[in-house]
Amino acid sequence: MLQAALRSGAAHRRAVFEVFARHLPGGRRYGVVAGIGRVLEELERFRFGEEELAYLRDKRVVDESTLAFLADYRFSGSVCGYREGDLYFPASPILVVEGTFAEAVLLETLILSILNHDCAIASAASRMANAAGGRPLIEMGSRRTHERSAVAAARAAYLAGFTATSNLMAGHAYGVPTAGTAAHAFILLHDSEKSAFEAQIASFGASTTLLVDTYDVPEAVKTAVELAGSDLGAVRIDSGDLAAAAQEVREQLDALGAFKTRILVTSDLDEYAIAALAAAPVDAYGVGTSLVTGSGVPTAALVYKLVARETATGKLEPVAKRSVGKPSRGGRKHAYRLLDETGHFETELVTTSPGGVVPEGGVPLLHPLVEDGTVVGGEPLEAARARHREAIARLPQDALHLGRGYAAIPTEFA
Amino acid sequence: MLQAALRSGAAHRRAVFEVFARHLPGGRRYGVVAGIGRVLEELERFRFGEEELAYLRDKRVVDESTLAFLADYRFSGSVCGYREGDLYFPASPILVVEGTFAEAVLLETLILSILNHDCAIASAASRMANAAGGRPLIEMGSRRTHERSAVAAARAAYLAGFTATSNLMAGHAYGVPTAGTAAHAFILLHDSEKSAFEAQIASFGASTTLLVDTYDVPEAVKTAVELAGSDLGAVRIDSGDLAAAAQEVREQLDALGAFKTRILVTSDLDEYAIAALAAAPVDAYGVGTSLVTGSGVPTAALVYKLVARETATGKLEPVAKRSVGKPSRGGRKHAYRLLDETGHFETELVTTSPGGVVPEGGVPLLHPLVEDGTVVGGEPLEAARARHREAIARLPQDALHLGRGYAAIPTEFA
Incomplete structure (x- = not known):
């Protein structure tokens, strides 16, 4: 041409x-x-x-x-x-x-x-942010899109209302705030869930976010609060019926005196799933696949x-x-x-x-x-x-x- | 972690x-x-x-x-x-x-x-290649995905059966064969469709591919064969009912003696649209959006x-x-x-x-x-x-x- x-x-x-x-x-x-x-x-x-x-x-x-x-x-x-x-x-x-x-x-x-x-x-992210009301949203979709798109996606999500990204390159290149949690592999690596939690708390303090659904959720929550005390920062739930699980975990945390411990949920969330969790005791959402693929x-x-x-x-x-x-x-x-x-x-x-x-x-x-x-x-x-x-x-x-x-x-x- | x-x-x-x-x-x-x-x-x-x-x-x-x-x-x-x-x-x-x-x-x-x-x-591309039978497929989706994903997408499409890509960087980086056609902007730039076709033929010879749907398709096909003769390489149709348009254009080309002139169709094709064109006189497909987005x-x-x-x-x-x-x-x-x-x-x-x-x-x-x-x-x-x-x-x-x-x-x- x-x-x-x-x-x-x-x-x-x-x-x-x-x-x-x-x-x-x-x-x-x-x-x-x-x-x-x-x-x-x-x-x-x-x-x-x-x-x-x-x-x-x-x-x-x-x-x-x-x-x-x-x-x-x-x-x-x-x-x-x-x-x-x-x-x-x-x-x-x-x-x-x-x-x-x-x-x-x-x-x-x-x-x-x-x-x-x-x-x-950004158009998908904006809908998710609206659905989340004021609750924070963490972009966690890097693994589900091309390695360079991932960096641009984190930037777009942040400008449209997301709170942070797990993509460190987006933090480096664009100043997007970063956040991350441990994966199941970290728990499985250790000889027990307890020793994994101990290792994470030893390194990051009680304010860290512990992943509680590798084996048995109530057992994990109990162990987490035993180890970190009521100052435990947050727990993450990544499977199951998130609304029901969040409700149960909230009740258990409260019963253990961990009133300030927050609940982060992840697991194929999109704007509809986020909206459906509006009444659940969820404090923050981690969103991956649907964000980086524009939610349809x-x-x-x-x-x-x-x-x-x-x-x-x-x-x-x-x-x-x-x-x-x-x-x-x-x-x-x-x-x-x-x-x-x-x-x-x-x-x-x-x-x-x-x-x-x-x-x-x-x-x-x-x-x-x-x-x-x-x-x-x-x-x-x-x-x-x-x-x-x-x-x-x-x-x-x-x-x-x-x-x-x-x-x-x-x-x-x- | x-x-x-x-x-x-x-x-x-x-x-x-x-x-x-x-x-x-x-x-x-x-x-x-x-x-x-x-x-x-x-x-x-x-x-x-x-x-x-x-x-x-x-x-x-x-x-x-x-x-x-x-x-x-x-x-x-x-x-x-x-x-x-x-x-x-x-x-x-x-x-x-x-x-x-x-x-x-x-x-x-x-x-x-x-x-x-x-x-x-690649999984989407493979389905498209199956649907196309032996007809060539050109990857043309760079504009519809992240600038770096585009290069990787062209590579993946080629390995799964596409014939060529319009992404020159994929040609450079991975040796994927490249192909391209002119856009409507090229036609609109000139004072008339005829002068645009003349310019393209002067530069690339009669074997080039002329885009015929900027104004009126039968008029454009007539002009194209008048200028390039029966050695005209191909025409591209990018709008309308592609099966019907291809049939009409084939008949017109044959009537003008341009039996060897090929017909390339483009316009939001996916594997289903390609399959639906199996009986139409189409010689090659250009696929963009649905390829680079994995067709759903x-x-x-x-x-x-x-x-x-x-x-x-x-x-x-x-x-x-x-x-x-x-x-x-x-x-x-x-x-x-x-x-x-x-x-x-x-x-x-x-x-x-x-x-x-x-x-x-x-x-x-x-x-x-x-x-x-x-x-x-x-x-x-x-x-x-x-x-x-x-x-x-x-x-x-x-x-x-x-x-x-x-x-x-x-x-x-x-």
Whole structure:
């Protein structure tokens, strides 16, 4: 595509690409913008090195003039987009990329890979956080997804409301708070459950979290409190009927005087299982598989479409395809969110009127992220996390229903 | 876990961990072993560098003696496992890791992340390849998954029967054949569909693949053959009712004398959609989203469990947890596949009898991969691809049904 466009000369035309979702897959009511920070980081180092160029030359993937273009590649255009942690709805223009066709088209896979993954995970995480109410959620899914996705998933989960992750690389790379517990292997390694608990308490003190379902739960809880006393930090239950088990363990802990000992539950939890535990005496949830796989929606269905390009006469003109069932809407977009009188989100307004007047009370959603190739929109992950919390509070109440449904607010085109 | 075990001394006990699946999620009838080559590559470079150690020290994640252990970390144990491309069934001991508890437990996340991802993708890819019969399949899903998962997914798809990938990094890193087509943006960029086709043919010759559904399909096919002649390589259809569209396009191409021009279809294909196109005049499939997300099963449900460990008296002893609904089966395993008289797979035999006699006609499934820390089981990706093709031919016929079902052969314990 690039080679043919370089040869025809069209590659140097100005072009505007837009990232959006035609729909919210899985009957979700809102999407969570996540991965913008990662896009900006990757954009800054997106280059074609000697090794890559040698591969492309050896395999005759592209011709010499294309190789020359790639060797000098550096994105010099502009990007604006929704802020991380904000919400999106069908047709929200999450990211708008402007540059020459050649430089902007090369970013498609990078941008979509990051956003499709991170938005899917954050959107699932947000539902889980809503279902958990104020109870802490620990992300523990690294083992169930690709080793690098795991790090990005931990970041996305944290910005959408999770409390911590067991992925230490996410702590190192993004400052996500970390937490972890021992596995059954640690218990089985020792000659008895008691000696395993002793070893853990000796190393971490009574405030540690002991795993109590390797053999017999009541027996383990009894041993745990005997060894750690009523200062025992927490116990973890990883199997069985979690609601019933939590109830029994709570009663046993209370009977033993361990009133402050917390109960952490894990075991294939998703937002529905978390919601079903709302009335159980659970203090925290550990979530793995369903978080890192987007709880049934592992990818966000975001696309990257050309919406405007320079004509032969130098004018920027809207373009749109007419493919059956998958049409696009031409023109560079601007987007605003309209609020009702109580401050709740009411409408997602998308317009092509350039530099249009902000509608009364309309909050502009597109912010500068990259200007002439320079990243200007970086921000701390904590800012995105705070923004997400605020956005959730402004959703209409029914947007937090877990069942399948329509977008929480309509998207209107002006 | 590691810190407490180092302190109790149990960390230095010999331990055996096993990777297996309790069940095949999604009602799949077989699993495909994939990612072994990636595990071996990563194992060789799995170290804790200055930067990682500084993070762990700064955040007080572990104590000084654990940091000292990590600084010197290098896996010195042994690994045996199923060969890549082979099949697995519930309880198949896909990988057996032996070493001290400390060195083996650290590998859990690395090994499971790789295998859970790659096996899930390969298992989906294998079903798609079966559904496609002999027609070529191109992996085009990079944009719909994390940027690094995309590369691993392309590798897994190729070993399970795909023909090529659009992911150039997978070509570079793993030698997967690459292929690509132009997107709608390329057509929209030009002043007309005709000038876009001209540009592509000028650069790649008549044997290129032209995308014909940006505006009007019959119009595009007419233009394409006018420009490229009857030597036009292929056309791609990416929308609408693909079976009907392929039929119409085939008739039009034939009427125009372009008998050899092939038809490539894309657009949210999965194994069911591919099967439904068996009678349509389609020459090749491009598959994206459903491939990289495992077609409904994005992770393989593989676990890494301690099955044996040294006692205080130096004897290796089987261990197993008794958690409700998630018990493990203790002891180091050996595995054989038994064939029927026609050479088809009949039974997966798993035994704990050490160095047991190979049952008559039983094919040993575990092969040495790492010995005393040195990788001995590397092999070219093509070998795994050939092994997979042979394994599929030996499955009982009903194993290729696409509907939900039970494992194609039973797992027996001796």
